[in-house]
Amino acid sequence: MGGVEPMNVSYGKLMMWFFLISDTFTFSALLVTYGLIRYSYPSWDPAIYGEVFKFSNLYWPTPEKVYNSLPFLHGIDLPLIFVGIMTFILIFSSVTMVLAVEAGHRMDRKDVDKYMLWTILGGLTFLGSQAWEWSHFIHGTEQGTVINEIINGQTIQRTIFGANLVENQYGPPAFADLFFFITGFHGTHVLSGVVLNVLIFYRSATGLYERRGHYEMVEKVGLYWHFVDLVWVFVFTFFYLV
Amino acid sequence: MADNTHNHEGHGGTEIPKASTAIIWRTFIILSVITAFEFTLAFFMKAGGLRTSIFVGMTLVKAFYIVGEFMHLKHEVKSLIWAITIPVLFIVWLLIALMTEGGSIFELR
Numbered sequence: 635m636g637g638v639e640p641m642n643v644s645y646g647k648l649m650m651w652f653f654l655i656s657d658t659f660t661f662s663a664l665l666v667t668y669g670l671i672r673y674s675y676p677s678w679d680p681a682i683y684g685e686v687f688k689f690s691n692l693y694w695p696t697p698e699k700v701y702n703s704l705p706f707l708h709g710i711d712l713p714l715i716f717v718g719i720m721t722f723i724l725i726f727s728s729v730t731m732v733l734a735v736e737a738g739h740r741m742d743r744k745d746v747d748k749y750m751l752w753t754i755l756g757g758l759t760f761l762g763s764q765a766w767e768w769s770h771f772i773h774g775t776e777q778g779t780v781i782n783e784i785i786n787g788q789t790i791q792r793t794i795f796g797a798n799l800v801e802n803q804y805g806p807p808a809f810a811d812l813f814f815f816i817t818g819f820h821g822t823h824v825l826s827g828v829v830l831n832v833l834i835f836y837r838s839a840t841g842l843y844e845r846r847g848h849y850e851m852v853e854k855v856g857l858y859w860h861f862v863d864l865v866w867v868f869v870f871t872f873f874y875l876v
Numbered sequence: 877m878a879d880n881t882h883n884h885e886g887h888g889g890t891e892i893p894k895a896s897t898a899i900i901w902r903t904f905i906i907l908s909v910i911t912a913f914e915f916t917l918a919f920f921m922k923a924g925g926l927r928t929s930i931f932v933g934m935t936l937v938k939a940f941y942i943v944g945e946f947m948h949l950k951h952e953v954k955s956l957i958w959a960i961t962i963p964v965l966f967i968v969w970l971l972i973a974l975m976t977e978g979g980s981i982f983e984l985r
Contacts, residue, residue, distance in 0.1 A: 641956040662967040666974050673978030729904045742892045860946045871935040
């Protein structure tokens with residue numbers, strides 16, 4: 635222990651681990667905040683709010699009623715299918731990343747290039763899916779949600795479509811705020827991960843790592859990429875399933 | 877670094893060892909099966925404390941496989957494993973503290 639490589643990992647890898655720990659705290663803070671606000675609101679209860687679920691800012695929305703659309707399949711109720719596909723895309727891109735790291739250990743440049751390209755493709759597909767998800771969330775459903783507002787002592791009915799940071803048709807304002815913050819922060823991580831992956835691919839394809847004699851950069855960026863996947867696993871559970 | 881560069885100069889001629897990817901694919905299958913199972917539960921089980929605990933449990937299992945196998949932490953030295961896992965306990969504390977707080981806001985609303 636100690637010396638040039640404390641804990642038996644190189645300086646770069648160790649620092650990546652410590653960065654990831656600090657990033658873990660940031661994401662946990664966001665997710666725990668979600669938990670705090672989620673539990674300070676009532677859930678939908680058929681006995682109180684009526685047998686058929688509808689959006690209302692009185693209670694927290696049930697996720698499978700909000701996220702139930704798929705591109706090109708307009709108007710069909712497909713709860714959580716799209717987000718499930720996104721989960722598989724990200725897990726699979728994590729697998730291609732380990733395969734790239736494994737190929738790096740064998741000094742196999744062709745395989746590293748191949749698997750890095752698959753990983754980049756997975757990341758871009760995920761980002762595209764998320765862009766669609768956001769756009770759908772912001773534009774809302776065709777019917778919207780009718781709310782009653784009291785302005786200057788008069789009750790006024792108004793229909794809200796979709797979501798922004800101030801109000802949304804799905805539930806309390808905090809619901810959309812947390813959606814934008816948490817999935818947005820994760821999406822930003824995916825974006826920077828894709829940028830790093832492209833850089834690594836370029837440097838591997840131009841033979842820099844082969845000349846250097848090792849593919850450790852692939853491992854370091856791999857750690858980051860797996861972390862992004864790990865965060866999504868938690869976002870998926872706490873945001874979409876629970 | 878300079879030595880390394882020299883050693884691999886003639887690398888093109890040497891045989892590249894075969895890939896050993898069995899563990900990677902096994903981990904992938906485990907992750908996929910757990911995710912698929914979570915989906916089934918989301919549709920066929922009534923929402924409640926039990927379902928939430930199962931979800932949390934399975935998420936932690938997935939986290940174990942991603943961090944342990946994909947991020948290779950399982951095969952690092954013990955001091956690194958502890959240096960990474962012990963700080964996570966702070967999150968558990970934050971979670972318990974703020975969930976209690978959320979429940980109390982709910983009572984007061």
